[in-house]
Amino acid sequence: MEHYNMNLTVKVWRQKNSKDKGGFVSYPVKDISSEMSFLEMIDVLNEQLIVDGAEPIAFDHDCREGICGQCSLYINGKPHGPWMANTTCQLHMRAFKDGDTIVVEPWRAGAFPVIKDLMVDRSAFDRIIQAGGYISVNTGNAVDGNSLPINKDHADASFAAAMCIGCGACVAACKNSSAMLFLSAKVAHLALLPQGEPERKSRVLNMVAQMDKEGFGACTNTGACEATCPKEISISNIARLNKEYIFSSLTAEK
Amino acid sequence: MLDAKIPAGSLDDKWTDYKGHCKLVNPANKRKLEVIVVGTGLAGASAAASLGELGYKVKAFCYQDSPRRAHSIAAQGGINAAKNYQNDGDSVFRLFYDTIKGGDYRAREANVHRLAEVSGNIIDQCVAQGVPFAREYGGLLSNRSFGGTQVQRTFYAAGQTGQQLLIGAYQALERQVALGNVKMYARHEMLEVVKIDDKARGIIARNLVSGELEKHFGHAVLLCTGGYGNVFYLSTNAMGCNVTAAWKAHKDGAAFANPCFTQIHPTCIPVSGDHQSKLTLMSESLRNDGRIWVPKKKADERKAIDIPEEERDYYLERRYPAFGNLVPRDVASRAAKERCDEGYGVGTSKQAVYLDFADAIVRYGKIEAGKEGNDHMSMEDIIVLGKEVVKEKYGNLFDMYEKITGENPYEFPMRIYPAVHYTMGGLWVDYELQTTVKGLYCLGEANFSDHGANRLGASALMQGLADGYFVVPYTLGNNLADDIYSKAIETSHPAFAAAEKVAADRIQKLMGIKGKQSVESFHKRLGKIIWDKCGMARNEKGLKEAIAEVQALKKEFWSDVRIPGEINEMNPELDKANRVADFIELGELMCIDALNRNESCGGHFREEYQTEEGEALRDDENYMYVAAWEYKAEHEWTLHKEPLVYDVVKPSQRSYK
């Protein structure tokens, strides 16, 4: 892999707090190595801002290895930037070339209000999980792990859905700001396992109700979510959720 | 000062006896007792959920925007449990023994045995929660092997075991939030412990969004705030991992144990330049199939694939035939450092060794070909099949490697180098996980208890969940049973105001410095001192220098740091400054501890103390103790020793040959 250095213009959304109106500011950044990660490039820019006496850009990040789901930048018109199946923190600067202008925005959705600059409030996701994204089993209630054989295909499909990192890129990408991919990943994860069976109906009904309450839009199957999801959560999970929903609402006694 | 409160009786019966005799709190009283849980990693989330289920009123805190993002999420490889599902001779005793031996005989027997005892329950609990562990075609749980053991006892979910376990605990936690038993405070950072009558009775936390300081009361406070690896600046820890909570507790009276016991993980992606902000682990599970080597010739400039087999030095297999590439982490890391220091390193920086999958690919390819009944398959086709198998096993790790380095690890061997990964040291706790401050508990990586001088792979997840699900629900009750008559204390109590003032003054002071250098630059310099002089190898001279350098750095920090922004707003630079200030103080103590321990054991390698073959040389006669440091004043600590008594295991020199 050839390494190279580049000079860039970074156009960033700056917003002091949730009440501020906010707007774009452009910054030049120099001598960025192609080996840097995107967030390291922002680090460099922030160092420069601090030294210049300005306020650094606030953005969310933690693990910087694509698993915690905290990083959340909308880069050049795509959540998490140009690479497929990738998080912002895993994006590296070799995705760009000298002279590029990079536009960086926060996730945009009414249900994800901006806190500051590029940070948004995603606590709606936690409340959706609170509505039923779990299996009610108290500590100590469990039987032996191997007393419950699980079809490997189901276990694998369940795992594939459970890989969701709750980043919210699906919402950011969706023209309807729908959280269906996130929601469906959880519903599928639990519906595919025998442990999830007892609460299967109430789970999907309550979680959808909570999603609506939080102010996310309705899914229209455009597929933008799947295309941007860093964990390649399949949109077929949404159809599975629909099936669960129809079945549950038709047969729920209440 | 140190009473470990280890129950009497034989090792096998201690925990059972304890559970049978500990005091209980009846459900009506539990409702009146409030518990603060700081941290929502595996330890914190499991504790908060379990205590909520029991009926305590719990408040949980984390600095991330959601409890699901705690650093535990990043664990890749797996979690150990003595289930013996593979019929390969595992047992509670063997897991206990491996952990004690892996820790180079610096862990407490009783704690480790309890850990091994409850390990099986953890797997059961997680399966019941819907954690999608890897399974065999028959639908039963699958296992893999990990370093430092000869049985297959590691349960895993591809390369995302920590994520799946944490999501399980997080879901249990959110369920309790929904039921009203737990109140969750995300984007909150604990800054002070509040003590009333020498008991921990609450915390001061900063709301990171508004910048306000908040007072919270609890009958007990549980710190589950993870490890302090970020003292090295570069580590595999998440960017926000910090020692602040534990350090504030320490300065308020909680002893800090074995701070110099840090783990350097052998297989991480090497540093690529000065801009590097963190390091990425390549799971230990890769050592199951990957072979580690360097060229036999110094400064060999050829490409890896151009170096013929006989000119490669598979140094782990050469030095440790019995365990080969699966020796414990400290041993593997040191061996890599030794080769690189001798000039055999590879890559542009020469600070890397190869982790090669070519053999594994051929081996798996042949097995696949055999399954298809094709004995005459061409090598190319075999390799194609083999790559598929490797992809299925490690695909996400290989992808991660390629994203970071831009190199395809299916074609070229990975380049790896050791990096800071885990901290065995932490707040000193007794058998009940209570620190030297009454009412203040410490769980998970933040405590020192179970891993001695070196942790075996896949046992941190086990420990975090053991502490949270199966230990603290009993031990906390045993202590709170005496507290049922204590009413909740109003946060208008002067002790809260006093603690709040300490935090507020400190923030004020930091903001008032208005110097020239960024927080990050101080952190980098601290990291370099600690890595160079208190890292993989330490010596007296270096440590003494380091202590002086850290002290000087502290002065400079408090006079020249620049923190933009304001106090009463979201201010990530201020958050960082708070953390780095504590790391600097911790750095000094680490060096002091390393200097005190005139022996080599586990991850603590003092160059003065090694065998002729370069292995760690322990001094059981003089150092078979836990070094618990009590904070006295700036630059001043008192050492308390907790002697380690081995009733069952006979310490010997660790051998993996």
Add this chain to the structure above:
Amino acid sequence: MTWKQVFTSSVGKKLVMGFTGIFLILFLVIHAGLNACIWANDGGKMFNSGAHFMGANVVPRILEIGLFAGLLLHIIQGIMLEVSNRSKRGVAYAKDFGNQGSKWYSRSMGILGILILLFLILHMTDFWFPNRSHQGFLLGEEIDLYAKMKETFATLWVVIVYVLGCLSLGYHLAHGFQSAFKTMGVHNKKYNQLLTSLGYCFSIVITLAFVMMPLSFYLGWLN
């Protein structure tokens, strides 16, 4: 879960769209089938007798009410859904995700729907209204629809509008067909692939069929 809760939830609303959409597709099949009779090249005999059956028999006339109800539901729900979904973003992006992740027509169902609606209004004023009013809205004699078509499709702009209307319908269906099945819960990838291909084929065939009608008259392919 009351029925109201079900059908006012986001998934429920979508279900309404899906079911009515499929219902409308079924109608399109019949409509296209009947209209294809113009190509029998018998001066409209076959077509007119079919149209007569549809217009003068009580069963299709009752079904027609259902059709209108379905269409109305589809339109009202569709517009409401579109408006509500558009309101969820808050601040718009400076740079749009665009076609990187989804097809333009899948994101434009509302606009395409409105185009179809406008077209439908024209289409109904051309044929349905004159015919029904001639019948006095009861099962009376209807007009010679074949002749009416011939007359209508003699004007170029009308033909162009019809072609555009049908194209909108085609794109609407290119997404709508497969989407409806996903909405109704078909998650098996094998079937989804099949339905997607089927959807594309159907959209193309239906669009072509309808486009050919005005063209056939205008270009004088029929005698």
